[in-house]
Amino acid sequence: MLSYSFVSIIANHPTQRLLWLEIGLEKIRGYIMASSKRIKTQYPGVYYREAQRIGGTGTERVYYALYKRDGRLIETKIGRQFSDDLTPAKAALIRAQLIEGRRSTRKELRQAEMDNAPWTILTLWEEYKRRKPNLKGIITDQNRFEVHLRHLQNMKPEEITTTLVDNLQLSLANSGKKPGTIKNVIELLRRIISFGEKKGLITPSQICAHFEMPILNNQKTEDLTPEQLNNLIAAIESTKHKKAGQMMLLALYTGMRRGEIFNLKWEHIDWHRGFINIVGRDDGLGAKSGQCERIPLNDLARQLLLSVPKGQSRYVFPGKSGGRLVDIRKQADALKKEAGLPDSFRPFHGLRHVYASLLASTGKVSMYELQKLMTHKSAAMTQRYAHLRDDALKKASQTASEAILTALNTSSRINEK
Numbered sequence: 001m002l003s004y005s006f007v008s009i010i011a012n013h014p015t016q017r018l019l020w021l022e023i024g025l026e027k028i029r030g031y032i033m034a035s036s037k038r039i040k041t042q043y044p045g046v047y048y049r050e051a052q053r054i055g056g057t058g059t060e061r062v063y064y065a066l067y068k069r070d071g072r073l074i075e076t077k078i079g080r081q082f083s084d085d086l087t088p089a090k091a092a093l094i095r096a097q098l099i100e101g102r103r104s105t106r107k108e109l110r111q112a113e114m115d116n117a118p119w120t121i122l123t124l125w126e127e128y129k130r131r132k133p134n135l136k137g138i139i140t141d142q143n144r145f146e147v148h149l150r151h152l153q154n155m156k157p158e159e160i161t162t163t164l165v166d167n168l169q170l171s172l173a174n175s176g177k178k179p180g181t182i183k184n185v186i187e188l189l190r191r192i193i194s195f196g197e198k199k200g201l202i203t204p205s206q207i208c209a210h211f212e213m214p215i216l217n218n219q220k221t222e223d224l225t226p227e228q229l230n231n232l233i234a235a236i237e238s239t240k241h242k243k244a245g246q247m248m249l250l251a252l253y254t255g256m257r258r259g260e261i262f263n264l265k266w267e268h269i270d271w272h273r274g275f276i277n278i279v280g281r282d283d284g285l286g287a288k289s290g291q292c293e294r295i296p297l298n299d300l301a302r303q304l305l306l307s308v309p310k311g312q313s314r315y316v317f318p319g320k321s322g323g324r325l326v327d328i329r330k331q332a333d334a335l336k337k338e339a340g341l342p343d344s345f346r347p348f349h350g351l352r353h354v355y356a357s358l359l360a361s362t363g364k365v366s367m368y369e370l371q372k373l374m375t376h377k378s379a380a381m382t383q384r385y386a387h388l389r390d391d392a393l394k395k396a397s398q399t400a401s402e403a404i405l406t407a408l409n410t411s412s413r414i415n416e417k
Contacts, residue, residue, distance in 0.1 A: 037050075043089070045095055046095055047064055049064070054082070055082075055083070056082065060082045061086075063086050063091040065091065076105040119156065119157065119201050121152045121189075121192060122154065124202075127195075127196075127201065131199075141188055145188065158208050160208065162210045165210075223353065223354060224354050229354070231341075232341065236335060238338075239338060244335055246308055247261050247317055248332060248335065248348065250304060250305070251351040253300040253355070258349065262324060265314045265315055266314060269316075270297070274296060275295065278295065356382075367379065367385075370385060
């Protein structure tokens with residue numbers, strides 16, 4: 001079966017399309033001739049098969065050479081009787097040249113031609129995917145390429161100019177795309193070209209575009225009022241969607257991400273030491289960082305997990321077949337509706353933010369501690385909650401101020417007496 005990458009190259013890259021079609025046709029002919037009888041000639045290692053004559057009626061001989069090079073047994077097609085004007089003697093001479101390395105096989109010639117073909121946005125993208133098959137977000141990037149960058153596929157890197165990039169941004173904006181989408185598309189194009197330069201596939205002189213990324217201010221810190229949070233807890237307690245409710249509570253109690261909860265297995269829970277191990281996965285479905293993380297198993301989370309029925313599956317919240325759960329959006333949205341939460345509130349991501357906001361607002365947790373609890377890769381990601389901690393510290397400071405004033409007033413009255 002042909003891979004998607006193979007098909008896309010055939011369909012969209014003119015130079016390599018002809019090469020691949022030639023390879024394909026030769027393979028088809030090879031499959032047909034494989035069933036025909038191999039006939040030896042008077043020359044060692046030279047034989048032929050009968051095949052349909054090209055450009056005429058009847059059959060013709062297709063000559064092959066069998067020889068060893070560097071300890072490997074090689075079989076290669078030499079050519080055709082009429083099309084290439086070959087005789088057994090000429091085929092034997094070519095075989096000798098192949099053994100001595102003075103002649104390249106057809107496969108080697110085709111590969112050299114492909115290697116010398118200029119890199120395009122499409123072929124760079126295909127090479128990027130080939131070298132990074134397990135990169136987190138590669139499926140999303142593939143969809144992004146298909147929808148927004150496919151029209152650039154046959155362009156060479158040096159043809160991607162700053163003007164073209166600016167026009168692409170403008171076109172996306174005029175079509176109603178959000179700033180975040182535009183940034184991701186431009187970033188993907190920049191990444192493809194940068195990959196080619198880093199791997200030596202293209203030279204720095206071929207990079208003609210300056211990629212000016214859109215400035216975003218879309219850090220969305222979702223929060224719930226105490227009343228909304230109480231309504232959600234009540235909805236979870238009375239809902240028929242028990243699994244969705246338990247998963248949402250785990251997000252609230254621990255700040256775990258949706259994918260981390262989906263991937264959670266019983267062996268990831270260290271009951272004795274009191275930790276949850278968030279295990280990274282190559283397919284990007286575990287810890288967001290791709291590395292293994294560890295967060296404390298607090299009392300609420302422990303009580304919740306102990307209440308989850310433990311069946312035959314290794315997953316804490318398994319899918320129907322016992323494997324990893326794929327989606328629970330419908331049930332989570334139903335719970336959100338039952339609780340009367342805003343439509344824009346994201347059940348899992350939003351509850352993760354609620355967890356962080358509640359922690360920060362106590363003033364008892366440092367930004368470093370919050371970063372570790374949220375498993376943020378950098379402190380900058382945690383700074384969105386800094387103002388909440390500042391507010392708590394201001395209140396604490398004000399309390400101290402009031403206590404001091406009270407003490408001073410009391411002391412003053414004592415002295416007056």
